[in-house]
Amino acid sequence: MPEIDAAKLKEIYTSMVKIRFFEERAIIEYRKGLPGFIHASIGQEAIPAGVCAFLREDDYTITTHRGHGDIIAKGAQLDRMMAELFAKKTGYCKGKGGSMHIADVDRNILGATGIVGDGIPIAAGVGTALKMQGLDSIMVAFFGDGATNSGAFHEGMGLAAAWYLPVLFVCQNNLYQQSTPTRDYCRLTDIADRAKGYGIPGITVDGNDAIAVAEVAREAIEKCRKGEGPILIVGNTYRTVGHHMGDPGTSYRSKEEVEEWKKKDPIKRLRQQLVQNKMATDAELDEIENNVLRELDEAVKFAQESPEPTPEEALEDIYA
Amino acid sequence: MRELTYREALREALREEMKRDPKVFMMGEEIAEYGGSYKVSQGLLEEFGHERIRNTPLAEAAIAGAALGASLVGMRPVAEIMYIDFSFIAADQIINQIAKLRYMTGGMVKVPMVMRTQGGGGVAAGPHHSQSLEAIFAHIPGLFVVMPSNAYDAKGLLKTSIREDNPVIFIEHKKLYGESCPVPEEEYTIPLGKGDIKREGNDISIITYSRCVNFALEAAEELAKDGVDVEVVDIRTLKPLDEAIILSSVQKTGKAMVVYEACRTGGFGAEIAALIGEKAFDYLDAPIRRVASLDSPVSFNPRQEQYILVNPEKIQAAALEMMGK
Numbered sequence: 001m002p003e004i005d006a007a008k009l010k011e012i013y014t015s016m017v018k019i020r021f022f023e024e025r026a027i028i029e030y031r032k033g034l035p036g037f038i039h040a041s042i043g044q045e046a047i048p049a050g051v052c053a054f055l056r057e058d059d060y061t062i063t064t065h066r067g068h069g070d071i072i073a074k075g076a077q078l079d080r081m082m083a084e085l086f087a088k089k090t091g092y093c094k095g096k097g098g099s100m101h102i103a104d105v106d107r108n109i110l111g112a113t114g115i116v117g118d119g120i121p122i123a124a125g126v127g128t129a130l131k132m133q134g135l136d137s138i139m140v141a142f143f144g145d146g147a148t149n150s151g152a153f154h155e156g157m158g159l160a161a162a163w164y165l166p167v168l169f170v171c172q173n174n175l176y177q178q179s180t181p182t183r184d185y186c187r188l189t190d191i192a193d194r195a196k197g198y199g200i201p202g203i204t205v206d207g208n209d210a211i212a213v214a215e216v217a218r219e220a221i222e223k224c225r226k227g228e229g230p231i232l233i234v235g236n237t238y239r240t241v242g243h244h245m246g247d248p249g250t251s252y253r254s255k256e257e258v259e260e261w262k263k264k265d266p267i268k269r270l271r272q273q274l275v276q277n278k279m280a281t282d283a284e285l286d287e288i289e290n291n292v293l294r295e296l297d298e299a300v301k302f303a304q305e306s307p308e309p310t311p312e313e314a315l316e317d318i319y320a
Numbered sequence: 321m322r323e324l325t326y327r328e329a330l331r332e333a334l335r336e337e338m339k340r341d342p343k344v345f346m347m348g349e350e351i352a353e354y355g356g357s358y359k360v361s362q363g364l365l366e367e368f369g370h371e372r373i374r375n376t377p378l379a380e381a382a383i384a385g386a387a388l389g390a391s392l393v394g395m396r397p398v399a400e401i402m403y404i405d406f407s408f409i410a411a412d413q414i415i416n417q418i419a420k421l422r423y424m425t426g427g428m429v430k431v432p433m434v435m436r437t438q439g440g441g442g443v444a445a446g447p448h449h450s451q452s453l454e455a456i457f458a459h460i461p462g463l464f465v466v467m468p469s470n471a472y473d474a475k476g477l478l479k480t481s482i483r484e485d486n487p488v489i490f491i492e493h494k495k496l497y498g499e500s501c502p503v504p505e506e507e508y509t510i511p512l513g514k515g516d517i518k519r520e521g522n523d524i525s526i527i528t529y530s531r532c533v534n535f536a537l538e539a540a541e542e543l544a545k546d547g548v549d550v551e552v553v554d555i556r557t558l559k560p561l562d563e564a565i566i567l568s569s570v571q572k573t574g575k576a577m578v579v580y581e582a583c584r585t586g587g588f589g590a591e592i593a594a595l596i597g598e599k600a601f602d603y604l605d606a607p608i609r610r611v612a613s614l615d616s617p618v619s620f621n622p623r624q625e626q627y628i629l630v631n632p633e634k635i636q637a638a639a640l641e642m643m644g645k
Contacts, residue, residue, distance in 0.1 A: 060393065094426030101424040110392055111425055115416045121382045122417060125389020125397070132345065132371060133394060152412070155382035162377055317427035318461050320485040 004214050006279035008053060012210050013274065013285065015049035016267050017292050019069040022078055025296045026068070026085055026099075029303075030245050034085055038099045039066040043208070043240040046266035047172045048073035050213030051140060051233070054221045058135070060108040060126050062119040063142040065100040066172075066239075067112035070142040076104045079299040088306035095309045096317065108137075117150030119143060120169065124156045127165030127230070138166040138224040145234075146177030148191055160230040161198035167230040168220055172207060174239040179252040195232040207235025208266040211273060238264070321502035329471035329503050330360050330436075330492065333478035334398065336507065338368055341396060344482055345372040348383060348400025348436075357402045358438060358497050384410035384435065388418045388487075391433040396482060404439035404491060405448050411456075418487045419462030430485045434478075438492040440531055440581055441618045441629050445494075450618035450625070452530075452582035457489045458558040458591070464488045464512055465558040469533035470501045473556055476510030484512065493531040513560030517569070521551035524639055525569040527592050528579040529555045532630060536579055539635035548643050558588050566592060567600045574605040575642055581630050584612035611638045 023040040030038050041048075044066075052073035055061070063070035071081065076092070084091025085099050092102050103111035110126065113119050123141035130137050147153050148171060160167045173191050175182055188194065195202025205216045213235055220231045238261035242249030249258070274280040324332065338344045345368075346361060352375045355362030365373040376383050380401055387399035401407045407414065414435065422429055441450035458465045464486055468474040474492070481488040518533055519540050526536040533554045540550035553569050555562060570576045576596045580589035593608045614628045 092426065093424060093428070096426050097424040103425040103428055105425070105428045110389075110429070111421060113417065115412060118385065118413065118417055121385025121413060122389040122392075124382060125386030125391075126393050127389070128347075128374075128386055129390040129393040129395045132390075139389075151409075152381050152385065155377070155379035156385060158377050158379055159382040159386055163374075317423050317425075319464075320422060320427075320430045 001215070001219060004211060004218070006274070008214070009211065009270070009274055010280055010288070012049045012053045012214060013270050014288050014292070015052065015073045016045040016210065016270065017289050018078065019045040019048065019072045020267055021292050021296055022072060022081065023068055025300065026082070027245060029085065029300060035087055036098050037244045038085065039244045040241045041066050041069045041172070041239060043261060043265065044172050044174055044237045045069055046210035046213050046270070047170065047207045047235040047237060048142065050210050051170055051217040053214055054218045055140065056137070058108065058137045059140065060110055060137065061140045061142065062110045062123055063112045064116060064119060064144060064147065065112065065114050066144060067102065067142065068099070071102050071104065071109055071112065074109050075107045076102065076109055078295055079302040082299040082303040083306050086303040086306070087308070088303055089309040090302070090306040094313070094317070117143060117147040117152035120147065120153050120156030121159065123167050123169070124160040124165055127160055127167040128163060130166055136225050138168060138221060138229065140168045140170055142170045142172065145171060145173040145175070145182055145191055147171070148194055149177065149185055157198045157230070161200045164227065165230055166224045166227065168224050169230060169232045171232065171234040173234050173236050175236070176239070176252065178243045181252070190234070192232060192234040200230050200232060202232040202234065204234050204236065207237030208264045208269060210266055210270040321504055323500040324471045324503040325498055325500045326471045326474050326492070327358065327360055327497040329475035330478055331362070331364065333475045334361065334364060335367065337479055337482040338372060343394060343396045344398060345374065345395060346398045346400065347374040347376050347387060349376055349378055349402050351375060351400055356400060358494060380406050380409035381413050384413035384418060387433045387435065388413060388421065388431060391431050392429055396432050398434045398436060398482060401435060401437040403449050404437045404453050405451050407437055407453065414457070414463070414489070415460050419460045423462060431487045432485045434481045434488045434490050436490045436492065438494050440493040440495060441625055442495045444620055444622050444625060446620040447617040452580070452613070454491055454558055455582060455586060455588040458588050462487070463559065465491065466512060466556070467491045467530040467558060468556060469496070469530050469554050470499065472501050472503050473510060473516070475503055476508050477512070477556065480509045480512055491530070495531055499534070510556070512557045513562055515553055515555045515562035515565035517551065517565070518554045519550060519552040521549040521573070523549040523573055524575040524577055524642060525551045525553055525573045526577045526579055526635065527553045527555060527566050527569070529558065530581065532579045532581055535630065535632045535635055538632040539639065542632070542636050543639050546640065546645060548639055548645070550639065563595060563599070566595065570596055570600040571603045574603055576600070576604065577609045577611060577635070577638060577642065579611045579630060579635055581613055583615045584610060585615050587612050606642050609638050609642055611635050
C-alpha cells in the first residue's frame, strides 16, 4: 500500500487534537460542576483517529463509556457532545444519556454502552444486517482491554467469526481494566492472541503511533470491506489520567510509569513526525490547534446557553 | 373455520411476515434444519433459506445483542431464545441495551425487533426449563411483553409484534403449542394493549394470561355447575396493559381474582392486583384474590410439580371461597 499522504495525516492530527482538547475542556467544565461521571481517554487518541480516518461516512461505529474519542473521530459535533455533558436539551441524547451514551445516528455512530463489552454482540448484529443487505459498509466496535474478559466479547466475536461478518474489532489496550493491570486478569501477554480462539486475525500495533495505527487500520478496513472480516486490532496505549474524574490514577500505578507514558504522547509524536518529514509546519499545526480551541469555546458557550429539558420530558423517548 | 395449533399459527405468522417484508429474518439456536426446539420454525428454512433462517452459536447474549444491532440498521429480526430460563444469559443485552437504547439516545433510534421465547411448566422439565419469568421483562421500561393464550391470538399478536417499532418480548407457552382453535384464512392482526374477554360472566372476574386462561376457562365450567358465573379476562399483553378491560370487568362483577403461573411473590399478577386496588377499590365487594404458583423452583418430580403450579382446581377452590360457598 502507498504511504499515507500528508493531507490524511493532518486530518488524523486534527482529529486527535479535537479529542484531546475536548476532554481537557470537559474536565475543566466538570470540575466547575457538571453532573455525573466523565471517563477520559487522554493518551489514547491515536487509535480512534487512525482507525476512523479510513472509514467512510456509510460505515458504522459503536463504543463504550470511554468513548468521546471514538465518537469525535467519526465526526460528531463538539457542540452537541458538550451540550450532552451539560445535560442539556440540545445534547445528542437530549440530556438523557450523558458522557457514557453519546450517539449520532446521522453519522452512523450507533452509541456508547455503559456496560463494558456490550457493544461487541451489537456490532455483530450490525455486521449481519450490512451483509444481508449486500452493502460494502463495515462496522467498527471500539472497546478497552477490560472488555475482552466479558462474556459479551466472547459471544460477539464468536458469532461475528462464524458468520464471516464485516466487523472490525478495535481494542484500546490501555493496560488497565480500571485499576487492575492486564497481567493480573489475563494469562496472555498479547491480547490480540484472543483472536486465535475465533479463527480470525488478531493484529497488535503501537497504539501511540498514529501512523502505525492508520496503516494497520487501512488494511484491516479494506479486508473487512472485501468480506475478509472480522478482524481484531489491539492498540497498546495508556490512559494518562485516572479511570474517571474521581480517580487520580495513583493508587495502582507509579508516578514514574505515568511520566514514562506521557513522554510517548501520541499527539506530540505525530507532530514531530509531520514536521520532521516536512509534511506540515509547526505554524500549520498550531493553526489547527487554535481552530479546535475556538470550536470548543463555541461548544461550551452553546452548551451553557442551551435550555435544560423539563422534568416531564424524562418520560419521552421510552417507546417509539 | 379451519383450526390451527398454536405452533402452526405462530409459523404462519412468521411465514406471512417474512413474505411480506424482506427485512424480517429469524435467528436462534437450532431453528433451521431442526425447526426449533418446539418446531415452530419447521419448514421455514426450505422456504426462506439460511440467509433468513439463521442458526446461531449457543450464545444468548450474542443472539440478543445481534438482533438489536441488526434492528438498528434496517432489519426486523425475530430472535428466538429457546427457553425463557436461558434469557438471563441475554438479560443484560435485553434490559440494558435493547430496552434502553432508544431512551439513552434521546429517541434517535428505533429498535424494531422481536424476542420470541417460551416458558411455563407442566412437562417435568425441571427447574431450568419450566419457569415463568415475564414479570422481570414487564418491569423494564422500553420493552413490550406479549403472552398469547391461543392460536388465534398467537398469530395476530406475533404479526403485530413483528411490525412494531419497539422491542417485543413474545413469550409462548410450551404446553400450548399443540392446542388448536379456529384461525381464519384471511389476514388479520391484533393490536398490542388490547385484552380480550374469553368468557363473559357476572359473579367473579378472573384476570389472567397465557396458559392460565385455559385453566380459568376449565374452572369456570366447573364453577358454573355450582352456580358461579365467571368472567375470564385475557390481558394478552402485559405491556402495554389494557387497564380499561380489567377495570370495567371488575366494576361489573365486584370480585377480582388474578391468576398467573409464575411464583406468587412479585409476579405480574401482583401488579394487576395493585392496579385494581388503586383504581377499582370502590367496586369491590371482596378482597382481591391471587392464585399463582407456589414460591418454589419448579420441581422435576411430576407430583411435586403439580403441587407447585397453579391449576384449574386451585382456581375453582379459591372462587368458591370468594363466593362463600
